[in-house]
Amino acid sequence: MADRRRAIPPLIRQLAGDPLGLGRSAQSERSARLAPRTAAADRVVQSVCPYCAVGCGQKVFVKDERVIQIEGDPDSPISRGRLCPKGAASEKLVNSPMRETRVKYRRPGGTDWEYLSLEQATDMIAERLIRTRRETWEEETDGGQPLKRTLGIHFLGGATLDSEENYLIKKFFTAMGALSIENQARI
Numbered sequence: 680m681a682d683r684r685r686a687i688p689p690l691i692r693q694l695a696g697d698p699l700g701l702g703r704s705a706q707s708e709r710s711a712r713l714a715p716r717t718a719a720a721d722r723v724v725q726s727v728c729p730y731c732a733v734g735c736g737q738k739v740f741v742k743d744e745r746v747i748q749i750e751g752d753p754d755s756p757i758s759r760g761r762l763c764p765k766g767a768a769s770e771k772l773v774n775s776p777m778r779e780t781r782v783k784y785r786r787p788g789g790t791d792w793e794y795l796s797l798e799q800a801t802d803m804i805a806e807r808l809i810r811t812r813r814e815t816w817e818e819e820t821d822g823g824q825p826l827k828r829t830l831g832i833h834f835l836g837g838a839t840l841d842s843e844e845n846y847l848i849k850k851f852f853t854a855m856g857a858l859s860i861e862n863q864a865r866i
């Protein structure tokens with residue numbers, strides 16, 4: 680049917696129901712065959728852009744349990760289907776080959792990055808956290824009032840942390856006696 684229609688000269692096609700020539704009468708053979716990349720998705724998951732405080736709604740398109748595209752969610756009362764360039768590119772947060780997935784470490788005085796295993800990095804963080812807490816612990820004021828705190832540990836979270844992660848981080852660091860706990864998360 681589409682092939683038959685394209686055999687008709689464009690002007691005739693336009694006169695037959697597309698007077699402004701902006702619809703199917705202007706369609707090339709190639710564009711007639713195009714399909715949105717989201718058409719191949721197995722399912723769509725509603726989410727929230729992880730980048731900033733606006734909290735725009737996103738639709739995450741999944742195929743074979745992999746994210747294939749992320750677009751604005753028209754059902755979001757906040758963004759009504761729109762995403763800024765950063766949010767519109769957030770599929771790259773998941774799939775970019777440039778995404779760093781290894782632990783990078785530059786030791787004091789070092790000039791190059793080293794790669795550590797996650798286990799080794801976790802052990803190093805835990806050891807420093809425990810040591811710093813022990814060395815900076817303040818049990819009470821000079822006047823004997825209870826303090827039970829450390830000013831040697833601070834926490835600054837990232838934008839891709841979600842509410843549940845931040846809940847646990849806040850509980851953990853408060854229990855450790857830290858006072859300065861902040862995050863940038865909006866999810």
Ligand code: SF4
Pocket residue numbers: 728729730731732733734735758761762763764765766767
């Ligand atoms: S799409 Fe842009 S404006 Fe919206 S939450 Fe993401 S970064 Fe913020």
